[in-house]
Amino acid sequence: MGHAVRAVYTYSGMADVAVETHDPDYQSAVKSLWDNIVNKKYYITGGVGSGETSEGFGPNYSLRNAAYCESCSSCGEIFFQWKMNLAYHDAKYVDLYEETMYNALLGSTDLEGKVFYYTNPLDANEARTPWHVCPCCVGNIARTLLMLPTWTYAKSADGVYVNMFVGSTINLENVGGTDVQMVQATNYPWDGKVTITVNPKVAKTFSLRIRAPQRNVSGLYRGTPEADGITSIAVNGVAVKHATDKGYAVIKRAWKAGDTVELVLPLKVQRVRASDKIEATRNKVALRYGPLLYNIEKVDQDVSKALGADSPLTTESRGDLLGGVVVIKGKFADGSPMMAIPNFARTNRDPVAPPPPPGPPPGADTRPPRRPATSILWIKEA
Ligand SMILES: [Zn+2]
Incomplete structure (x- = not known):
């Protein structure tokens, strides 16, 4: 509260x-x-x-x-x-x-x-x-x-937690008795392949715990089809079986500099529906791809249209759009094309709307009447 x-x-x-x-x-x-x-x-x-x-x-x-x-x-x-x-x-x-x-x-x-x-x-x-x-x-x-x-890593006395999948080189001090350089190469969240190179200063045995993403943590929302977990993990090119603990895939072994871990995360277009207890999202659907929510925008289509409940949804990599994004494509119920862009890239192509008038920090009742939305996340579903 x-x-x-x-x-x-x-x-x-x-x-x-x-x-x-x-x-x-x-x-x-x-x-x-x-x-x-x-x-x-x-x-x-x-x-x-x-x-x-x-x-x-x-x-x-x-x-x-x-x-x-x-x-x-x-x-x-x-x-x-x-x-x-x-x-x-x-x-x-x-x-x-x-x-x-x-x-x-x-x-x-x-x-x-x-x-x-x-x-x-x-x-x-x-x-x-x-x-x-x-x-x-x-x-x-x-x-x-x-x-x-x-945000990318956490560590404990006996290992490293790989929390985020981000192209990076990050040094972790004092893991299992040595310092470890972690190098990630990935194009996530546009695709699900991640390569992690583990470079301990001295070869040591410790655990690598890799987050196996769960997309439906909040009980308010459910995305389908399921796209949880990790599809595959290989160490130095050899597929490994792993235990799972508190949402992490655990790989314990003697690590030496140059060891590589390749994993594939399942990225799928999901339709997300909210609990009926939320009035604002009834009969609406949100689109998600990996961790990214998507918006439909007036600059591309009529945002008041309903999405066909059975309309197939596909992705397309658009290097020319919004600095390079993966868009989601489908059809509205009337058969016209629908294109959704990542929520983070919303309202970057609008004709410039006038800024809100100056005033106190906006609270519930002091905001001016709302104009019609030009970019929406929850899409009507027919
Ligand atoms: Zn603030």
Whole structure:
């Protein structure tokens, strides 16, 4: 309850106290708060805060598409999930912060990173702005995205947790008695192939725990067909069987510099439907590919049309569009073509809409009447 940004910052600190002190009251509290947010007050983009209270949470299941979802609450939501992952070593927390990062947070800036959204409604109808009378988000977005190395790995005394799949070279100190350089090469989330080179300074035995993504962590949303887990893992070219623990594929062996792990993640176009308890999304469907949610935009089609329930959905790599994206294609119920673009790239091609008038930080009742949305996430389904 209350102000969504302050809430998730507070809960992040509470998760720290819980893990440091093992205080059962703190542990119980952070798990209860987590459950209420994720299973009753959580947007499919990983954003929080419906804005029905001042910059805050609404009642359970009250998730209107004219969401508040302040960019700072996306940052705080990532911090909270990250702290919960450090506390409980469960990959589901990373599944959630990956979702928030690729959708609610990444889409808060334009593709050039020059203008930003303070609020992130799911049915967008405004241009991003260069500044806001309450300038908290402008620095927060950048510092959170710049912490990508922090979000990518975690470590324990006996191993490394591979949390994010991001092309990178990152050094981890003191893993199983040595320092380890981790190198990832991947085009994820556009395709599911990931190559990880493990370079310990000294050959040592330790565990590599690789997140096996679960796409339906929140009980509010269900995507089909299923696209969870890891399709295959090979070490130095040889397929390996692995145990799974708390959402991680575990490979324990003696690692030496140059060992490579190749894995394939199942990326499929999913139709996601929300719990009937959420009024705003009834008879609507969202499109997802890997961690990415998709929007349909007025610049490409009439966004009030309904998507055919049985319309096949395909992907197409479009290097010429929005800096290079994979689009989803299908047909509306009337047979006309539908094209969806990643939610993070939304409203980058609109004719410039006038910025909202200056005023106090927008709360539920102070915003001007909404214009029709030009970019929507939840599509009518026929
Ligand atoms: Zn903010």
